[in-house]
Amino acid sequence: MTNDIKVDYESGFGEGFNIIAGPCAVESIEQMERIGEFLSKLGIQIIRGGAFKPRTSPSSFQGLGMNGLKILKDIKDFYGFKVISEIMDPRHVEEAYDYIDIYQIGSRNMQNYSLLTEVGKIDKPVLLKRGMSATLEEWIKASEYIKMEGNKNILLCERGIRTFESYTRNTLDLMSVPIIKKKTKYPIFIDPSHGTGRKELILPATKAALVLGANGVIIEVHPEPEKALSDGMQSLNFDEFEILLDEIKRLRQLISANQ
Template sequence: MTDSIKMEYSLELEKGFNIIAGPCAVESVRQMEIIGEFLNKLDIKFIRGGAFKPRTSPSSFQGLGIKGLKILGDIKDSYGFRVVSEVLDPRDVEKAYDYIDIYQIGSRNMQNYPLLIEVGKTDKPVLLKRGMSATFEEWIKASEYIAMGGNQHILLCERGIRSFDDYTRNTLDLMSIPIIQGKTGYPIFIDPSHGTGRKELILPAVRAALVLGANGVMIEVHPEPAKALSDGIQSLNFKEFELLLNNVKKLEQALDEDMVEL
């Protein structure tokens, strides 16, 4: 591809709109087979799924761990997906290496410096989510911990910050798109699932992110959200996700025809 942002492992982000989709958590082999088959038919290139889950309550589902990573690896081998999955601990980095293509650093670990340093030693891209209370400067400085280890393949992901209003799960700061692009040059993704916590707000947030020039979005998709072991309330079912994709394609076409940069 000539019109792409090249990264390690022949990983290429199209300059258009990239979509990372999949469940909040890897729950079973069957669940991931169903999701993998569905996303593959839609030509989705990036699949997400949590094997290690940082939950607010220790009694909540904590993920399948290594078993979950192996399931992701099998789905990757079956369909050729690029796998995005979160690591929580420096010791997880080596464990996950053979199964995933992009390390995800979640909001709670944005300033987990030993973890940032460890992924910085690898040759795989790192998707760094903004901390829920982090300033832009703190977020950018956190990315420098990754880069100083030699890994320049960094994607930044806005997932919402905390504010006084609790109507949405978080407050999605869409101005992070032009600000981060201007300050770092790194690809910027938006996570509207966590940013809003409400499935009916995901499509409007995706539309806004596309118009503002985001490089992509990360969306939680589940065959049966009501039965999901994690974040079902903010996950799209298959029909809703297909509707979102159709909207994105139409908006991309309109922007290609009408967009004029100031």
């Protein structure tokens, strides 16, 4: 069986374990310049940043919108990153085309079929996050809306599901990794930031994702998480992110040595 997905090295998705990093939300050009410089020095190829923020409360920070995308493009052009950012509205798909390289469809929009249909018409990768109450089968079916419009460059992202457990923000379903790999040919990513909601759990969750064979992770990084306008509790500061990279590098070497 051939793989429908063209793993596009030019988009930053290569073999091995891909780490996407950046803030939950684009807050200012100054913030993104600090993060861009830091991630660039570490060799990160893909930067994330939310311009449109679907928040539980309407009074919470909703993002900078198109101004946020313009800031992301400035950082992308200066440092040579590829950019991934969430799009919430079908009307924004075409508007965002020149600003981002990978479209992200968030958990709340996993079954927004009008939006899935629109991103299915573009020629850029789409990362589809699992809905917080969605079964694996519903998630896979949602991806077919994108594929049926002609876009087969789909990536899936497990970001935790809602259960009765309240210690973590969500319950990270790590078993989705081998199941998705068995049932589809799509690359599978893990979001340990949203999946746990607790920064101290991001490293162990990332290690588990690597061992299980995930294609990569999406991690929230902020220079001052305590001042972040959204999701500061689940964001790593610069020192913490460097520790994570070192730990993952050692684990990859250990895995390679025993294969």
